[in-house]
Amino acid sequence: HHVCVNQIYIHFYLREYIPLVEFAEAHNLLEVKRAMDIISFFFTGISSLSLARDTHQKKWRKIGERSVEMMARWAPHSKWNFENKLFLLQAELHYLDGDLESAEVAYNASIDSAHEHRFIHEEALAYELHGIFLLENKSIDRGLKQLNMSISKYTKWGAGIKVKNLISFMKTYGGAT
Secondary structure, three states, X not given: OHHHHHHHHHHHHOOOHHHHHHXXXXXXXXXXXXXXXXXXXXXXXXXXXXXXXHHOOHHHHHHHHHHHHHHHHHHHHOHHHHHHHHHHHHHHHHHHHOOHHHHHHHHHHHHHHHHHOOOXXXXXXXXXXXXXXXXXXXXXXXXXXXXXXXXHHHHHHOOHHHHHHHHHHHHOOOOOO
């Protein structure tokens, strides 16, 4: 099972969303059977919501919505572990729905929650997805600022390859740290 979670992490942080979801489907990771499955379900949900935005395929939206629903059920049992993840899933769903104001609020809530609960890697992720959201919605300076915050957090976490990939991505928008 740890090998499966590791593969999910790798695909997720490299933004390889289709291979991630295909892997999750092939290994029956779209159902939560034990606490560790929640992490895979979270990554699958974020990936699916991004794919739904990019492809407009209902299949991806359905997986993403199930992830939001599942996280909403788990969050009351451990606000510490799941609150920031729920906020981030909600932000991505609001973005998919075109509710940019609610998405903005949810991204910031995810960042604040991850910071408060000292999940530096999830704080980095929330900054990253918020930055991409801003870039895609033509708020380039704010988006690059969020991505720079993400890079700072990923650097502290020791995610050198992720930092390198983000810097490369930022160059396409005229920015890099």
